[in-house]
Amino acid sequence: MGSLQLKSIRKAFGPHEVLKGIDLEVQDGEFVIFVGPSGCGKSTLLRVIAGLEDATSGSVRIDGAEVINTPPAKRGIAMVFQSYALYPHLTVKDNMGLGLKQAGTEKAEIDTRVAKASGMLSLDPYLARRPAELSGGQRQRVAIGRAIVREPKLFLFDEPLSNLDAALRVQTRLEIAGLHRRLKATMIYVTHDQVEAMTLADKIVVLNAGAIEQVGSPMELYNKPANVFVAGFIGSPQMNFIPAEKLGQTGAKTIGVRPEHIALSRESGDWKGKVIHVEHLGADTIVYLETEATGLLTVRLFGEHAYAPDDVVFATPDRASLHRFDANDRAIV
Incomplete structure:
Protein backbone atom coordinates (compact mmCIF):
# COMPACT_ATOMS: atom_id res chain seq x y z
CA MET A 1 0.00 0.00 0.00
CA GLY A 2 1.23 3.52 -0.75
CA SER A 3 -1.46 6.18 -0.66
CA LEU A 4 -0.49 9.79 0.08
CA GLN A 5 -2.51 12.73 1.36
CA LEU A 6 -1.15 16.26 1.57
CA LYS A 7 -3.20 18.87 3.40
CA SER A 8 -2.42 22.60 3.49
CA ILE A 9 1.33 22.10 3.04
CA ARG A 10 3.22 25.35 3.43
CA LYS A 11 6.97 25.87 3.33
CA ALA A 12 8.77 29.16 3.84
CA PHE A 13 12.46 30.01 3.81
CA GLY A 14 12.50 33.15 5.94
CA PRO A 15 10.02 35.61 4.38
CA HIS A 16 9.94 33.70 1.09
CA GLU A 17 6.99 31.29 0.87
CA VAL A 18 7.89 28.44 -1.51
CA LEU A 19 4.79 26.26 -1.00
CA LYS A 20 1.48 28.07 -0.50
CA GLY A 21 -0.98 25.57 0.89
CA ILE A 22 -0.74 22.37 -1.17
CA ASP A 23 -3.66 19.91 -1.07
CA LEU A 24 -3.20 16.66 -2.97
CA GLU A 25 -4.33 13.03 -2.83
CA VAL A 26 -2.39 10.19 -4.47
CA GLN A 27 -4.04 6.77 -4.71
CA ASP A 28 -2.23 3.50 -4.10
CA GLY A 29 -0.38 2.41 -7.24
CA GLU A 30 -0.65 5.74 -9.09
CA PHE A 31 2.22 7.26 -11.09
CA VAL A 32 2.02 10.99 -10.30
CA ILE A 33 4.33 13.56 -11.85
CA PHE A 34 5.00 17.10 -10.60
CA VAL A 35 5.82 19.55 -13.40
CA GLY A 36 6.35 23.27 -13.55
CA PRO A 37 8.97 25.90 -14.32
CA SER A 38 12.20 26.25 -12.34
CA GLY A 39 11.54 27.62 -8.88
CA CYS A 40 7.87 26.58 -8.77
CA GLY A 41 8.40 24.40 -5.67
CA LYS A 42 8.13 20.89 -7.16
CA SER A 43 11.42 19.56 -5.73
CA THR A 44 10.75 21.24 -2.37
CA LEU A 45 7.36 19.53 -2.24
CA LEU A 46 8.99 16.14 -2.97
CA ARG A 47 11.53 16.74 -0.20
CA VAL A 48 8.74 17.62 2.24
CA ILE A 49 7.05 14.30 1.40
CA ALA A 50 10.36 12.51 1.94
CA GLY A 51 11.04 14.33 5.21
CA LEU A 52 14.23 15.92 3.91
CA GLU A 53 12.61 19.34 4.39
CA ASP A 54 10.38 20.27 7.30
CA ALA A 55 7.03 21.76 6.31
CA THR A 56 6.28 25.10 7.94
CA SER A 57 2.74 23.81 8.45
CA GLY A 58 0.37 21.18 7.12
CA SER A 59 -0.15 17.44 7.12
CA VAL A 60 1.56 14.55 5.29
CA ARG A 61 -0.17 11.18 5.55
CA ILE A 62 1.21 7.96 4.07
CA ASP A 63 -1.31 5.10 4.12
CA GLY A 64 -3.43 7.18 6.46
CA ALA A 65 -0.68 7.64 9.07
CA GLU A 66 0.54 11.15 9.87
CA VAL A 67 4.31 11.33 9.18
CA ILE A 68 4.97 15.06 9.37
CA ASN A 69 7.19 14.50 12.45
CA THR A 70 8.52 11.09 11.35
CA PRO A 71 12.17 10.93 10.21
CA PRO A 72 12.80 10.03 6.52
CA ALA A 73 14.13 6.53 7.29
CA LYS A 74 10.87 5.56 8.99
CA ARG A 75 8.43 6.91 6.40
CA GLY A 76 8.53 3.86 4.14
CA ILE A 77 9.85 5.80 1.16
CA ALA A 78 12.77 5.34 -1.22
CA MET A 79 14.18 8.22 -3.25
CA VAL A 80 16.07 8.32 -6.56
CA PHE A 81 17.95 11.55 -7.17
CA GLN A 82 19.28 13.33 -10.25
CA SER A 83 22.80 12.43 -9.05
CA TYR A 84 23.31 8.68 -8.74
CA ALA A 85 24.96 8.96 -5.29
CA LEU A 86 26.67 5.57 -5.57
CA TYR A 87 29.64 4.53 -3.43
CA PRO A 88 32.61 4.29 -5.83
CA HIS A 89 34.45 1.62 -3.81
CA LEU A 90 31.48 -0.76 -3.67
CA THR A 91 30.28 -3.16 -6.35
CA VAL A 92 26.85 -2.82 -7.95
CA LYS A 93 25.57 -5.63 -5.75
CA ASP A 94 26.89 -4.02 -2.57
CA ASN A 95 25.59 -0.57 -3.55
CA MET A 96 22.12 -2.00 -4.07
CA GLY A 97 22.12 -3.91 -0.79
CA LEU A 98 23.87 -1.39 1.45
CA GLY A 99 20.72 0.19 2.88
CA LEU A 100 19.34 -3.21 3.84
CA LYS A 101 22.66 -4.20 5.39
CA GLN A 102 22.72 -1.02 7.48
CA ALA A 103 19.16 -1.77 8.60
CA GLY A 104 20.26 -5.19 9.89
CA THR A 105 18.53 -7.30 7.24
CA GLU A 106 19.80 -10.88 7.01
CA LYS A 107 22.27 -11.59 4.21
CA ALA A 108 20.07 -14.23 2.56
CA GLU A 109 17.17 -11.75 2.38
CA ILE A 110 19.47 -9.05 0.96
CA ASP A 111 20.74 -11.44 -1.71
CA THR A 112 17.18 -12.42 -2.65
CA ARG A 113 15.98 -8.82 -2.98
CA VAL A 114 19.08 -7.69 -4.89
CA ALA A 115 18.74 -10.60 -7.31
CA LYS A 116 15.08 -9.78 -7.93
CA ALA A 117 15.75 -6.09 -8.56
CA SER A 118 18.78 -6.88 -10.69
CA GLY A 119 16.69 -9.16 -12.88
CA MET A 120 14.04 -6.47 -13.34
CA LEU A 121 16.64 -3.91 -14.41
CA SER A 122 18.89 -6.21 -16.50
CA LEU A 123 21.83 -5.60 -14.16
CA ASP A 124 22.91 -9.22 -13.66
CA PRO A 125 26.05 -8.90 -15.86
CA TYR A 126 27.23 -5.87 -13.87
CA LEU A 127 26.77 -6.96 -10.25
CA ALA A 128 30.52 -7.37 -9.66
CA ARG A 129 31.47 -4.07 -11.31
CA ARG A 130 32.06 -0.74 -9.61
CA PRO A 131 30.31 2.49 -10.65
CA ALA A 132 33.33 3.78 -12.59
CA GLU A 133 32.95 0.79 -14.94
CA LEU A 134 29.33 1.63 -15.80
CA SER A 135 27.65 4.03 -18.22
CA GLY A 136 25.42 6.83 -16.95
CA GLY A 137 22.29 4.86 -17.77
CA GLN A 138 23.58 1.78 -15.95
CA ARG A 139 24.45 3.86 -12.87
CA GLN A 140 20.95 5.29 -12.81
CA ARG A 141 19.51 1.77 -13.01
CA VAL A 142 21.65 0.81 -10.00
CA ALA A 143 20.25 3.81 -8.10
CA ILE A 144 16.72 2.69 -9.02
CA GLY A 145 17.57 -0.88 -7.98
CA ARG A 146 18.78 0.39 -4.62
CA ALA A 147 15.33 1.91 -4.14
CA ILE A 148 13.49 -1.24 -5.27
CA VAL A 149 15.22 -3.55 -2.78
CA ARG A 150 13.84 -1.49 0.10
CA GLU A 151 10.28 -2.43 -0.97
CA PRO A 152 9.00 1.05 -0.02
CA LYS A 153 5.43 2.32 0.20
CA LEU A 154 6.37 5.27 -2.02
CA PHE A 155 9.01 5.69 -4.72
CA LEU A 156 10.13 9.31 -5.06
CA PHE A 157 12.06 10.38 -8.18
CA ASP A 158 13.73 13.81 -8.36
CA GLU A 159 14.56 14.52 -12.04
CA PRO A 160 16.26 11.11 -12.40
CA LEU A 161 16.95 11.41 -16.14
CA SER A 162 18.47 14.90 -16.23
CA ASN A 163 22.07 13.66 -16.43
CA LEU A 164 21.43 11.27 -19.34
CA ASP A 165 21.76 11.96 -23.04
CA ALA A 166 18.68 11.96 -25.29
CA ALA A 167 18.84 8.28 -26.32
CA LEU A 168 19.41 7.06 -22.76
CA ARG A 169 16.58 9.27 -21.50
CA VAL A 170 14.15 7.49 -23.82
CA GLN A 171 15.48 4.05 -22.89
CA THR A 172 15.41 4.71 -19.14
CA ARG A 173 11.95 6.29 -19.42
CA LEU A 174 10.68 3.05 -20.95
CA GLU A 175 12.36 1.05 -18.20
CA ALA A 185 3.89 0.66 -6.83
CA THR A 186 3.04 4.27 -6.01
CA MET A 187 5.52 6.58 -7.71
CA ILE A 188 5.90 10.35 -7.40
CA TYR A 189 8.21 11.88 -9.95
CA VAL A 190 9.52 15.42 -10.42
CA THR A 191 10.57 16.71 -13.83
CA HIS A 192 10.70 19.92 -15.85
CA ASP A 193 10.38 17.82 -19.03
CA GLN A 194 6.76 17.68 -20.14
CA VAL A 195 7.49 14.80 -22.53
CA GLU A 196 8.42 12.66 -19.52
CA ALA A 197 5.26 13.81 -17.77
CA MET A 198 2.95 13.14 -20.73
CA THR A 199 4.39 9.69 -21.45
CA LEU A 200 4.79 8.33 -17.91
CA ALA A 201 2.10 9.79 -15.67
CA ASP A 202 -1.30 8.52 -14.67
CA LYS A 203 -1.81 11.96 -13.16
CA ILE A 204 0.07 15.23 -13.65
CA VAL A 205 0.27 17.98 -11.04
CA VAL A 206 1.11 21.36 -12.61
CA LEU A 207 2.76 23.70 -10.11
CA ASN A 208 3.40 27.42 -10.47
CA ALA A 209 4.87 29.78 -7.87
CA GLY A 210 4.24 27.34 -5.02
CA ALA A 211 0.62 26.55 -5.85
CA ILE A 212 -1.17 23.84 -7.83
CA GLU A 213 -2.65 25.15 -11.09
CA GLN A 214 -4.31 21.89 -12.19
CA VAL A 215 -4.33 18.15 -11.53
CA GLY A 216 -5.43 15.64 -14.16
CA SER A 217 -4.46 12.95 -16.63
CA PRO A 218 -2.06 13.96 -19.42
CA MET A 219 -4.84 14.21 -22.01
CA GLU A 220 -7.15 16.09 -19.64
CA LEU A 221 -4.49 18.75 -19.23
CA TYR A 222 -3.81 18.81 -22.97
CA ASN A 223 -7.46 18.96 -24.08
CA LYS A 224 -8.98 20.92 -21.19
CA PRO A 225 -6.37 23.19 -19.59
CA ALA A 226 -7.83 25.10 -16.66
CA ASN A 227 -6.08 28.36 -17.46
CA VAL A 228 -3.59 30.12 -19.71
CA PHE A 229 -0.60 28.94 -17.64
CA VAL A 230 -1.43 25.24 -18.00
CA ALA A 231 -2.38 25.68 -21.67
CA GLY A 232 1.00 27.26 -22.37
CA PHE A 233 3.01 24.81 -20.30
CA ILE A 234 1.53 21.56 -21.62
CA GLY A 235 2.14 20.90 -25.31
CA SER A 236 5.14 21.39 -27.59
CA PRO A 237 5.41 23.66 -29.47
CA GLN A 238 3.54 25.93 -27.10
CA MET A 239 -0.08 26.93 -27.69
CA ASN A 240 -0.62 30.17 -29.64
CA PHE A 241 -2.39 32.90 -27.68
CA ILE A 242 -4.25 35.63 -29.57
CA PRO A 243 -6.09 38.62 -28.06
CA ALA A 244 -9.78 37.88 -28.60
CA GLU A 245 -10.46 41.42 -29.77
CA LYS A 246 -8.13 40.92 -32.74
CA LEU A 247 -10.36 38.08 -33.92
CA GLY A 248 -13.62 39.88 -33.18
CA GLN A 249 -14.44 37.34 -30.43
CA THR A 250 -16.71 38.50 -27.62
CA GLY A 251 -16.97 37.16 -24.09
CA ALA A 252 -13.30 36.21 -23.90
CA LYS A 253 -9.98 37.97 -23.38
CA THR A 254 -7.70 35.42 -25.05
CA ILE A 255 -8.10 32.75 -27.71
CA GLY A 256 -5.73 29.77 -27.66
CA VAL A 257 -5.02 27.40 -30.54
CA ARG A 258 -2.41 24.66 -30.59
CA PRO A 259 0.10 24.64 -33.47
CA GLU A 260 -1.13 21.22 -34.64
CA HIS A 261 -4.69 22.54 -34.92
CA ILE A 262 -3.84 25.03 -37.69
CA ALA A 263 -3.83 24.19 -41.40
CA LEU A 264 -1.69 26.05 -43.96
CA SER A 265 -2.46 26.76 -47.60
CA ARG A 266 -0.82 28.80 -50.35
CA GLU A 267 -4.19 29.63 -51.92
CA SER A 268 -6.70 30.70 -49.27
CA GLY A 269 -7.56 30.66 -45.56
CA ASP A 270 -8.60 32.74 -42.56
CA TRP A 271 -5.35 34.55 -41.76
CA LYS A 272 -2.92 35.75 -44.43
CA GLY A 273 0.70 35.88 -43.36
CA LYS A 274 4.37 35.60 -44.26
CA VAL A 275 6.66 32.76 -43.22
CA ILE A 276 9.59 33.98 -41.10
CA HIS A 277 11.24 30.66 -40.18
CA VAL A 278 10.83 26.92 -40.81
CA GLU A 279 12.12 23.96 -38.79
CA HIS A 280 12.30 20.74 -40.81
CA LEU A 281 12.24 17.88 -38.29
CA GLY A 282 11.49 14.99 -40.64
CA ALA A 283 8.34 13.70 -38.98
CA ASP A 284 7.11 17.28 -38.45
CA THR A 285 7.55 20.69 -40.01
CA ILE A 286 7.28 23.68 -37.67
CA VAL A 287 6.38 26.91 -39.48
CA TYR A 288 6.60 30.33 -37.84
CA LEU A 289 4.65 33.06 -39.58
CA GLU A 290 3.57 36.62 -38.97
CA THR A 291 -0.02 37.55 -39.72
CA GLU A 292 -1.79 40.87 -39.38
CA ALA A 293 -4.69 39.20 -37.57
CA THR A 294 -2.73 37.21 -34.99
CA GLY A 295 0.84 38.43 -34.83
CA LEU A 296 3.44 35.65 -34.51
CA LEU A 297 1.90 32.23 -35.10
CA THR A 298 3.43 28.76 -34.73
CA VAL A 299 2.08 25.98 -36.94
CA ARG A 300 2.94 22.30 -36.64
CA LEU A 301 2.45 20.25 -39.80
CA PHE A 302 2.85 16.47 -39.85
CA GLY A 303 5.44 15.24 -42.33
CA GLU A 304 7.71 17.24 -44.60
CA HIS A 305 6.43 20.45 -46.22
CA ALA A 306 8.33 22.73 -48.59
CA TYR A 307 7.64 26.09 -46.98
CA ALA A 308 10.45 28.64 -46.80
CA PRO A 309 11.01 32.11 -45.29
CA ASP A 310 9.13 34.94 -47.09
CA ASP A 311 6.49 32.56 -48.52
CA VAL A 312 3.01 34.06 -48.41
CA VAL A 313 0.58 31.59 -46.81
CA PHE A 314 -2.92 31.37 -45.34
CA ALA A 315 -3.56 29.82 -41.92
CA THR A 316 -6.91 28.34 -40.87
CA PRO A 317 -7.56 27.14 -37.30
CA ASP A 318 -9.74 24.16 -36.43
CA ARG A 319 -12.69 26.01 -34.90
CA ALA A 320 -13.67 23.02 -32.77
CA SER A 321 -10.23 23.05 -31.12
CA LEU A 322 -10.08 26.69 -30.04
CA HIS A 323 -9.62 27.47 -26.34
CA ARG A 324 -11.23 30.57 -24.80
CA PHE A 325 -9.94 32.29 -21.65
CA ASP A 326 -11.55 35.05 -19.57
CA ALA A 327 -10.09 38.25 -18.11
CA ASN A 328 -8.60 36.22 -15.21
CA ASP A 329 -6.92 33.80 -17.67
CA ARG A 330 -9.34 31.03 -16.65
CA ALA A 331 -10.73 28.67 -19.26
CA ILE A 332 -14.28 29.38 -20.42
CA VAL A 333 -16.14 26.10 -20.70
Whole structure:
Protein backbone atom coordinates (compact mmCIF):
# COMPACT_ATOMS: atom_id res chain seq x y z
CA MET A 1 0.00 0.00 0.00
CA GLY A 2 1.23 3.52 -0.75
CA SER A 3 -1.46 6.18 -0.66
CA LEU A 4 -0.49 9.79 0.08
CA GLN A 5 -2.51 12.73 1.36
CA LEU A 6 -1.15 16.26 1.57
CA LYS A 7 -3.20 18.87 3.40
CA SER A 8 -2.42 22.60 3.49
CA ILE A 9 1.33 22.10 3.04
CA ARG A 10 3.22 25.35 3.43
CA LYS A 11 6.97 25.87 3.33
CA ALA A 12 8.77 29.16 3.84
CA PHE A 13 12.46 30.01 3.81
CA GLY A 14 12.50 33.15 5.94
CA PRO A 15 10.02 35.61 4.38
CA HIS A 16 9.94 33.70 1.09
CA GLU A 17 6.99 31.29 0.87
CA VAL A 18 7.89 28.44 -1.51
CA LEU A 19 4.79 26.26 -1.00
CA LYS A 20 1.48 28.07 -0.50
CA GLY A 21 -0.98 25.57 0.89
CA ILE A 22 -0.74 22.37 -1.17
CA ASP A 23 -3.66 19.91 -1.07
CA LEU A 24 -3.20 16.66 -2.97
CA GLU A 25 -4.33 13.03 -2.83
CA VAL A 26 -2.39 10.19 -4.47
CA GLN A 27 -4.04 6.77 -4.71
CA ASP A 28 -2.23 3.50 -4.10
CA GLY A 29 -0.38 2.41 -7.24
CA GLU A 30 -0.65 5.74 -9.09
CA PHE A 31 2.22 7.26 -11.09
CA VAL A 32 2.02 10.99 -10.30
CA ILE A 33 4.33 13.56 -11.85
CA PHE A 34 5.00 17.10 -10.60
CA VAL A 35 5.82 19.55 -13.40
CA GLY A 36 6.35 23.27 -13.55
CA PRO A 37 8.97 25.90 -14.32
CA SER A 38 12.20 26.25 -12.34
CA GLY A 39 11.54 27.62 -8.88
CA CYS A 40 7.87 26.58 -8.77
CA GLY A 41 8.40 24.40 -5.67
CA LYS A 42 8.13 20.89 -7.16
CA SER A 43 11.42 19.56 -5.73
CA THR A 44 10.75 21.24 -2.37
CA LEU A 45 7.36 19.53 -2.24
CA LEU A 46 8.99 16.14 -2.97
CA ARG A 47 11.53 16.74 -0.20
CA VAL A 48 8.74 17.62 2.24
CA ILE A 49 7.05 14.30 1.40
CA ALA A 50 10.36 12.51 1.94
CA GLY A 51 11.04 14.33 5.21
CA LEU A 52 14.23 15.92 3.91
CA GLU A 53 12.61 19.34 4.39
CA ASP A 54 10.38 20.27 7.30
CA ALA A 55 7.03 21.76 6.31
CA THR A 56 6.28 25.10 7.94
CA SER A 57 2.74 23.81 8.45
CA GLY A 58 0.37 21.18 7.12
CA SER A 59 -0.15 17.44 7.12
CA VAL A 60 1.56 14.55 5.29
CA ARG A 61 -0.17 11.18 5.55
CA ILE A 62 1.21 7.96 4.07
CA ASP A 63 -1.31 5.10 4.12
CA GLY A 64 -3.43 7.18 6.46
CA ALA A 65 -0.68 7.64 9.07
CA GLU A 66 0.54 11.15 9.87
CA VAL A 67 4.31 11.33 9.18
CA ILE A 68 4.97 15.06 9.37
CA ASN A 69 7.19 14.50 12.45
CA THR A 70 8.52 11.09 11.35
CA PRO A 71 12.17 10.93 10.21
CA PRO A 72 12.80 10.03 6.52
CA ALA A 73 14.13 6.53 7.29
CA LYS A 74 10.87 5.56 8.99
CA ARG A 75 8.43 6.91 6.40
CA GLY A 76 8.53 3.86 4.14
CA ILE A 77 9.85 5.80 1.16
CA ALA A 78 12.77 5.34 -1.22
CA MET A 79 14.18 8.22 -3.25
CA VAL A 80 16.07 8.32 -6.56
CA PHE A 81 17.95 11.55 -7.17
CA GLN A 82 19.28 13.33 -10.25
CA SER A 83 22.80 12.43 -9.05
CA TYR A 84 23.31 8.68 -8.74
CA ALA A 85 24.96 8.96 -5.29
CA LEU A 86 26.67 5.57 -5.57
CA TYR A 87 29.64 4.53 -3.43
CA PRO A 88 32.61 4.29 -5.83
CA HIS A 89 34.45 1.62 -3.81
CA LEU A 90 31.48 -0.76 -3.67
CA THR A 91 30.28 -3.16 -6.35
CA VAL A 92 26.85 -2.82 -7.95
CA LYS A 93 25.57 -5.63 -5.75
CA ASP A 94 26.89 -4.02 -2.57
CA ASN A 95 25.59 -0.57 -3.55
CA MET A 96 22.12 -2.00 -4.07
CA GLY A 97 22.12 -3.91 -0.79
CA LEU A 98 23.87 -1.39 1.45
CA GLY A 99 20.72 0.19 2.88
CA LEU A 100 19.34 -3.21 3.84
CA LYS A 101 22.66 -4.20 5.39
CA GLN A 102 22.72 -1.02 7.48
CA ALA A 103 19.16 -1.77 8.60
CA GLY A 104 20.26 -5.19 9.89
CA THR A 105 18.53 -7.30 7.24
CA GLU A 106 19.80 -10.88 7.01
CA LYS A 107 22.27 -11.59 4.21
CA ALA A 108 20.07 -14.23 2.56
CA GLU A 109 17.17 -11.75 2.38
CA ILE A 110 19.47 -9.05 0.96
CA ASP A 111 20.74 -11.44 -1.71
CA THR A 112 17.18 -12.42 -2.65
CA ARG A 113 15.98 -8.82 -2.98
CA VAL A 114 19.08 -7.69 -4.89
CA ALA A 115 18.74 -10.60 -7.31
CA LYS A 116 15.08 -9.78 -7.93
CA ALA A 117 15.75 -6.09 -8.56
CA SER A 118 18.78 -6.88 -10.69
CA GLY A 119 16.69 -9.16 -12.88
CA MET A 120 14.04 -6.47 -13.34
CA LEU A 121 16.64 -3.91 -14.41
CA SER A 122 18.89 -6.21 -16.50
CA LEU A 123 21.83 -5.60 -14.16
CA ASP A 124 22.91 -9.22 -13.66
CA PRO A 125 26.05 -8.90 -15.86
CA TYR A 126 27.23 -5.87 -13.87
CA LEU A 127 26.77 -6.96 -10.25
CA ALA A 128 30.52 -7.37 -9.66
CA ARG A 129 31.47 -4.07 -11.31
CA ARG A 130 32.06 -0.74 -9.61
CA PRO A 131 30.31 2.49 -10.65
CA ALA A 132 33.33 3.78 -12.59
CA GLU A 133 32.95 0.79 -14.94
CA LEU A 134 29.33 1.63 -15.80
CA SER A 135 27.65 4.03 -18.22
CA GLY A 136 25.42 6.83 -16.95
CA GLY A 137 22.29 4.86 -17.77
CA GLN A 138 23.58 1.78 -15.95
CA ARG A 139 24.45 3.86 -12.87
CA GLN A 140 20.95 5.29 -12.81
CA ARG A 141 19.51 1.77 -13.01
CA VAL A 142 21.65 0.81 -10.00
CA ALA A 143 20.25 3.81 -8.10
CA ILE A 144 16.72 2.69 -9.02
CA GLY A 145 17.57 -0.88 -7.98
CA ARG A 146 18.78 0.39 -4.62
CA ALA A 147 15.33 1.91 -4.14
CA ILE A 148 13.49 -1.24 -5.27
CA VAL A 149 15.22 -3.55 -2.78
CA ARG A 150 13.84 -1.49 0.10
CA GLU A 151 10.28 -2.43 -0.97
CA PRO A 152 9.00 1.05 -0.02
CA LYS A 153 5.43 2.32 0.20
CA LEU A 154 6.37 5.27 -2.02
CA PHE A 155 9.01 5.69 -4.72
CA LEU A 156 10.13 9.31 -5.06
CA PHE A 157 12.06 10.38 -8.18
CA ASP A 158 13.73 13.81 -8.36
CA GLU A 159 14.56 14.52 -12.04
CA PRO A 160 16.26 11.11 -12.40
CA LEU A 161 16.95 11.41 -16.14
CA SER A 162 18.47 14.90 -16.23
CA ASN A 163 22.07 13.66 -16.43
CA LEU A 164 21.43 11.27 -19.34
CA ASP A 165 21.76 11.96 -23.04
CA ALA A 166 18.68 11.96 -25.29
CA ALA A 167 18.84 8.28 -26.32
CA LEU A 168 19.41 7.06 -22.76
CA ARG A 169 16.58 9.27 -21.50
CA VAL A 170 14.15 7.49 -23.82
CA GLN A 171 15.48 4.05 -22.89
CA THR A 172 15.41 4.71 -19.14
CA ARG A 173 11.95 6.29 -19.42
CA LEU A 174 10.68 3.05 -20.95
CA GLU A 175 12.36 1.05 -18.20
CA ILE A 176 10.72 3.16 -15.48
CA ALA A 177 7.31 2.79 -17.15
CA GLY A 178 7.75 -0.97 -17.34
CA LEU A 179 8.94 -1.06 -13.74
CA HIS A 180 5.80 0.74 -12.58
CA ARG A 181 3.58 -1.77 -14.39
CA ARG A 182 5.43 -4.74 -12.86
CA LEU A 183 5.68 -3.41 -9.31
CA LYS A 184 2.25 -1.73 -9.27
CA ALA A 185 3.89 0.66 -6.83
CA THR A 186 3.04 4.27 -6.01
CA MET A 187 5.52 6.58 -7.71
CA ILE A 188 5.90 10.35 -7.40
CA TYR A 189 8.21 11.88 -9.95
CA VAL A 190 9.52 15.42 -10.42
CA THR A 191 10.57 16.71 -13.83
CA HIS A 192 10.70 19.92 -15.85
CA ASP A 193 10.38 17.82 -19.03
CA GLN A 194 6.76 17.68 -20.14
CA VAL A 195 7.49 14.80 -22.53
CA GLU A 196 8.42 12.66 -19.52
CA ALA A 197 5.26 13.81 -17.77
CA MET A 198 2.95 13.14 -20.73
CA THR A 199 4.39 9.69 -21.45
CA LEU A 200 4.79 8.33 -17.91
CA ALA A 201 2.10 9.79 -15.67
CA ASP A 202 -1.30 8.52 -14.67
CA LYS A 203 -1.81 11.96 -13.16
CA ILE A 204 0.07 15.23 -13.65
CA VAL A 205 0.27 17.98 -11.04
CA VAL A 206 1.11 21.36 -12.61
CA LEU A 207 2.76 23.70 -10.11
CA ASN A 208 3.40 27.42 -10.47
CA ALA A 209 4.87 29.78 -7.87
CA GLY A 210 4.24 27.34 -5.02
CA ALA A 211 0.62 26.55 -5.85
CA ILE A 212 -1.17 23.84 -7.83
CA GLU A 213 -2.65 25.15 -11.09
CA GLN A 214 -4.31 21.89 -12.19
CA VAL A 215 -4.33 18.15 -11.53
CA GLY A 216 -5.43 15.64 -14.16
CA SER A 217 -4.46 12.95 -16.63
CA PRO A 218 -2.06 13.96 -19.42
CA MET A 219 -4.84 14.21 -22.01
CA GLU A 220 -7.15 16.09 -19.64
CA LEU A 221 -4.49 18.75 -19.23
CA TYR A 222 -3.81 18.81 -22.97
CA ASN A 223 -7.46 18.96 -24.08
CA LYS A 224 -8.98 20.92 -21.19
CA PRO A 225 -6.37 23.19 -19.59
CA ALA A 226 -7.83 25.10 -16.66
CA ASN A 227 -6.08 28.36 -17.46
CA VAL A 228 -3.59 30.12 -19.71
CA PHE A 229 -0.60 28.94 -17.64
CA VAL A 230 -1.43 25.24 -18.00
CA ALA A 231 -2.38 25.68 -21.67
CA GLY A 232 1.00 27.26 -22.37
CA PHE A 233 3.01 24.81 -20.30
CA ILE A 234 1.53 21.56 -21.62
CA GLY A 235 2.14 20.90 -25.31
CA SER A 236 5.14 21.39 -27.59
CA PRO A 237 5.41 23.66 -29.47
CA GLN A 238 3.54 25.93 -27.10
CA MET A 239 -0.08 26.93 -27.69
CA ASN A 240 -0.62 30.17 -29.64
CA PHE A 241 -2.39 32.90 -27.68
CA ILE A 242 -4.25 35.63 -29.57
CA PRO A 243 -6.09 38.62 -28.06
CA ALA A 244 -9.78 37.88 -28.60
CA GLU A 245 -10.46 41.42 -29.77
CA LYS A 246 -8.13 40.92 -32.74
CA LEU A 247 -10.36 38.08 -33.92
CA GLY A 248 -13.62 39.88 -33.18
CA GLN A 249 -14.44 37.34 -30.43
CA THR A 250 -16.71 38.50 -27.62
CA GLY A 251 -16.97 37.16 -24.09
CA ALA A 252 -13.30 36.21 -23.90
CA LYS A 253 -9.98 37.97 -23.38
CA THR A 254 -7.70 35.42 -25.05
CA ILE A 255 -8.10 32.75 -27.71
CA GLY A 256 -5.73 29.77 -27.66
CA VAL A 257 -5.02 27.40 -30.54
CA ARG A 258 -2.41 24.66 -30.59
CA PRO A 259 0.10 24.64 -33.47
CA GLU A 260 -1.13 21.22 -34.64
CA HIS A 261 -4.69 22.54 -34.92
CA ILE A 262 -3.84 25.03 -37.69
CA ALA A 263 -3.83 24.19 -41.40
CA LEU A 264 -1.69 26.05 -43.96
CA SER A 265 -2.46 26.76 -47.60
CA ARG A 266 -0.82 28.80 -50.35
CA GLU A 267 -4.19 29.63 -51.92
CA SER A 268 -6.70 30.70 -49.27
CA GLY A 269 -7.56 30.66 -45.56
CA ASP A 270 -8.60 32.74 -42.56
CA TRP A 271 -5.35 34.55 -41.76
CA LYS A 272 -2.92 35.75 -44.43
CA GLY A 273 0.70 35.88 -43.36
CA LYS A 274 4.37 35.60 -44.26
CA VAL A 275 6.66 32.76 -43.22
CA ILE A 276 9.59 33.98 -41.10
CA HIS A 277 11.24 30.66 -40.18
CA VAL A 278 10.83 26.92 -40.81
CA GLU A 279 12.12 23.96 -38.79
CA HIS A 280 12.30 20.74 -40.81
CA LEU A 281 12.24 17.88 -38.29
CA GLY A 282 11.49 14.99 -40.64
CA ALA A 283 8.34 13.70 -38.98
CA ASP A 284 7.11 17.28 -38.45
CA THR A 285 7.55 20.69 -40.01
CA ILE A 286 7.28 23.68 -37.67
CA VAL A 287 6.38 26.91 -39.48
CA TYR A 288 6.60 30.33 -37.84
CA LEU A 289 4.65 33.06 -39.58
CA GLU A 290 3.57 36.62 -38.97
CA THR A 291 -0.02 37.55 -39.72
CA GLU A 292 -1.79 40.87 -39.38
CA ALA A 293 -4.69 39.20 -37.57
CA THR A 294 -2.73 37.21 -34.99
CA GLY A 295 0.84 38.43 -34.83
CA LEU A 296 3.44 35.65 -34.51
CA LEU A 297 1.90 32.23 -35.10
CA THR A 298 3.43 28.76 -34.73
CA VAL A 299 2.08 25.98 -36.94
CA ARG A 300 2.94 22.30 -36.64
CA LEU A 301 2.45 20.25 -39.80
CA PHE A 302 2.85 16.47 -39.85
CA GLY A 303 5.44 15.24 -42.33
CA GLU A 304 7.71 17.24 -44.60
CA HIS A 305 6.43 20.45 -46.22
CA ALA A 306 8.33 22.73 -48.59
CA TYR A 307 7.64 26.09 -46.98
CA ALA A 308 10.45 28.64 -46.80
CA PRO A 309 11.01 32.11 -45.29
CA ASP A 310 9.13 34.94 -47.09
CA ASP A 311 6.49 32.56 -48.52
CA VAL A 312 3.01 34.06 -48.41
CA VAL A 313 0.58 31.59 -46.81
CA PHE A 314 -2.92 31.37 -45.34
CA ALA A 315 -3.56 29.82 -41.92
CA THR A 316 -6.91 28.34 -40.87
CA PRO A 317 -7.56 27.14 -37.30
CA ASP A 318 -9.74 24.16 -36.43
CA ARG A 319 -12.69 26.01 -34.90
CA ALA A 320 -13.67 23.02 -32.77
CA SER A 321 -10.23 23.05 -31.12
CA LEU A 322 -10.08 26.69 -30.04
CA HIS A 323 -9.62 27.47 -26.34
CA ARG A 324 -11.23 30.57 -24.80
CA PHE A 325 -9.94 32.29 -21.65
CA ASP A 326 -11.55 35.05 -19.57
CA ALA A 327 -10.09 38.25 -18.11
CA ASN A 328 -8.60 36.22 -15.21
CA ASP A 329 -6.92 33.80 -17.67
CA ARG A 330 -9.34 31.03 -16.65
CA ALA A 331 -10.73 28.67 -19.26
CA ILE A 332 -14.28 29.38 -20.42
CA VAL A 333 -16.14 26.10 -20.70
